[in-house]
Amino acid sequence: MITINNLSFNYGKRKPVFHHLNLKLSAGNVYGLLGKNGAGKSSLLRNMAGLLFPSEGTCTVNGYNAQERLPSFLQEMYFLPEEFYTPPVKIKDFVKTYSPFYPNFSLKQFLEYLEEFQISENEKFTELSLGQKKKALIGFGLATNTKVLIMDEPTNGLDIPSKSQFRKIIASVATDERIIVISTHQVRDLDSLIDPIIILDGSEVLLHATTEEISEKLSFKTVSVVTDHEKVLYSEHSIRGFSVVMPNSGHENNKVDLELLFNAALTNRQAIKDIFQ
Numbered sequence: 001m002i003t004i005n006n007l008s009f010n011y012g013k014r015k016p017v018f019h020h021l022n023l024k025l026s027a028g029n030v031y032g033l034l035g036k037n038g039a040g041k042s043s044l045l046r047n048m049a050g051l052l053f054p055s056e057g058t059c060t061v062n063g064y065n066a067q068e069r070l071p072s073f074l075q076e077m078y079f080l081p082e083e084f085y086t087p088p089v090k091i092k093d094f095v096k097t098y099s100p101f102y103p104n105f106s107l108k109q110f111l112e113y114l115e116e117f118q119i120s121e122n123e124k125f126t127e128l129s130l131g132q133k134k135k136a137l138i139g140f141g142l143a144t145n146t147k148v149l150i151m152d153e154p155t156n157g158l159d160i161p162s163k164s165q166f167r168k169i170i171a172s173v174a175t176d177e178r179i180i181v182i183s184t185h186q187v188r189d190l191d192s193l194i195d196p197i198i199i200l201d202g203s204e205v206l207l208h209a210t211t212e213e214i215s216e217k218l219s220f221k222t223v224s225v226v227t228d229h230e231k232v233l234y235s236e237h238s239i240r241g242f243s244v245v246m247p248n249s250g251h252e253n254n255k256v257d258l259e260l261l262f263n264a265a266l267t268n269r270q271a272i273k274d275i276f277q
């Protein structure tokens with residue numbers, strides 16, 4: 001469980017990134033963290049990993065105060081930042097050095113992930129492309145078998161086959177004991193994977209809901225003409241007319257379109273808050 005309680009955070013004297021933020025994340029879920037550029041996704045993930053400290057409030061991860069970064073906390077937490085450093089060594093030497101920090105690390109799993117991503121453990125990080133480096137670190141992170149896995153924009157820079165391999169692998173490691181948090185702008189890449197959805201906006205949580213709740217409360221449709229202007233929360237031109245988001249008054253079963261949801265939430269903040277409160 002990750003409990004963010006009354007968390008305020010700012011960089012030095014700059015205006016707060018978060019102000020009294022509250023959020024509870026529980027095991028058995030792959031959370032999708034969405035927000036515009038600068039909304040605070042990376043800052044929140046770094047607070048969860050204990051790499052940044054709140055100015056007020058707390059971030060507790062499985063009972064540990066994240067900012068204390070106790071060894072027993074760190075051995076159950078893997079954080080893949082958006083921008084990462086890789087030492088100029090072979091992948092297998094990287095694994096020899098870093099895997100002992102993670103008691104549940106599985107070399108067998110790691111080698112399977114590398115094979116899936118078509119990377120050899122004999123390759124040197126300096127000789128890999130950015131996407132290949134990222135895949136090696138994703139494979140390492142998943143093989144650590146930590147209870148908490150946090151990834152900042154993991155699919156950014158991955159080619160199309162790697163994105164589907166990524167989804168497949170994440171789905172295979174998402175157990176009831178694990179919390180996975182993924183921040184992304186590439187919602188279409190992770191559409192079928194992330195659930196619940198958290199949207200950060202203006203130093204607060206604008207939406208936190210499961211896709212089941214979202215599809216119960218909102219309807220995502222394509223219409224030839226937009227008629228019910230008052231009800232429409234968001235609309236945009238599409239090839240066949242307009243893609244619209246409306247309150248789901250008829251309890252219709254419909255698939256959540258995360259990109260439309262995101263745009264609807266940011267265009268019509270108060271209406272979305274009222275619907276989900």
Ligand SMILES: Nc1ncnc2c1ncn2[C@@H]1O[C@H](COP(=O)(O)OP(=O)(O)OP(=O)(O)O)[C@@H](O)[C@H]1O
Pocket residue numbers: 011014017035036037038039040041042043044
């Ligand atoms: N090291 C830093 N020093 C000062 N301000 C920072 C620093 N890092 C981020 N910020 C500011 O904090 C805010 C939140 O940034 P953050 O990187 O957490 O957002 P983000 O949602 O991850 O953005 P993006 O989608 O562009 O990656 C922004 O206003 C940004 O300018």
